[in-house]
Amino acid sequence: MVSPGILLVDKPSGLTSHDVVARTRRAFGTRKVGHAGTLDPMATGLLVIGIEGATRLLTYVVGTDKTYLATIRLGASTGTDDAEGETVATAAPEAWEAVTDSAVRAGIAALTGAISQVPSAVSAIKVDGRRAYDRVRAGEEVVLAARDVVVSRFELIEARRSDGYLDLDVVVDCSSGTYIRSLARDLGAALGVGGHLTALRRTRVGPFDVTDAVALDALDGAHTLTPAEAASRLLPVLDMSGDDARDLRQGKRLAGQAGRLTAAIAAAVDEDGVLIGIVEKRGADLKSAMNMPEGER
Template sequence: MASHGILLVDKPAGLTSHDVVARVRRAFGTRKVGHAGTLDPMATGLLVIGIEGATRLLTYIVGADKTYTATIRLGARTTTDDAEGDIVDTADATDWASVDDEAVSAGIRNLTGTISQVPSSVSAIKVAGKRAYDLVRAGESVELAARQVTVSRFDVLSQRRAEGFLDLDVIVDCSSGTYIRALARDLGNALGVGGHLTALRRTRVGGFEVTDAVGIDALEGAATLTPAAAATRVMPALDVTAEEARDLRHGKRLVGQRDRLQAAEVAAIDPAGFLVGILEARGHDIKSAMNMPEVQA
């Protein structure tokens, strides 16, 4: 039987997130596998995979903040806001006349903090039940609504100038739902030269780091994080007694104990070190919002 756990995978370029899930299913011998946040085929980096009962945790991981490294190419617009699309416009010498280091820095500052962002039209967002990127590929015009996101860090690590282009290697810390392709597009548009992504790598999801991930060819026998270890990377832990664990698993409340919660959601850990479930306040009480299977090995 497959273990209940969280597996960290370093996705290579060229594979979809679904491809990775399919390989994990084969490696672990179970159909019950999911992931906490899609990566485009062009992108590399961290995929957080849930196996068996640990798939229940993915809901609490998918909204975690994230870190990406990326290369933004200024000087050209593409149909997909990344290098996989067709170039539709390039900047000329006149366009570049006012684009100096200060202009680039100012453009980045304007895209830092809490901002309103229109996702790329080739995103996985559903429109009338269909993925936006499927509609675009079918030749339909897609307009997505702006959403509020938070970019807490947007730093340039290095830059390279070539004839007609300026490549920026950047690192971005952002809230869930932020599109790095849209940052590249919007920076290029603000500077009047266009922009798109040529590389994207996710290095962190909440408390999970890509340095702890396994490669796609090392899935067989790969170690997983226990549900308890994984849950406590994204929320505080609350130790509960064996009696409390039994009551929570049976749907009972811990009456009048709301003050024990350190956050809106906490991970209840029983005396054996197993994850009982995710707890939340209900009035003055504590109740389990999600229970884990009692057998987690």
């Protein structure tokens, strides 16, 4: 029997997130595998993979904040807002006169904090049940609604000018649902020269870091975090007695124990260090918001 767990994978460029899931299924001998947050084929970096019952934890991973390293090329716009799309416009020489170092810094500052962002049309967002990128590929014009996101850090690491372009290496900390391609596009638009993404690497997803991830060719025998280990990184932990663990697994409430919970939810762990599930308050009681399948450790 395959043990449930959370696997951290360093995705290489050129593969889809689904490709990584497929490789994980073969390596672990199970079809019950999912991931928390898609990476574009061009992008590299951290994919958080759930195996067997630990896929239930992915719900609590998806909404966490992320960190990216990226390279933004100013001076050209593409149809996909990244290097995989065709160039649709390039900056005229005179447009560069206004693109000073201070203007770049001001443009980055304007895209930092709580902002409203229009996702790239070539994204996985569903429009009337179909992915936006499928509609674009079918020749449809897609305009997605703006969404509120938080960019808590948008920091310039290095700038390089050459061949009519300005390449910016940046690091971005952001809320779930932020599109780094859109930041590149919007920065270029604000500076009047256009912009797109040429490199993207996700280095962090919530409490999980790419330095702890395995390469795709090292999946066989790769270490996974147990559900309890993963949940304890994501949430506060509540230790449960044997009786309370049994009651939670049977779907019963823990009467009068809501005061033990200091956050909205917590990971309930039994005396053997096994994750029972995720608990929440219900009046004065504690109840399960999610239970792990019994027998999975």
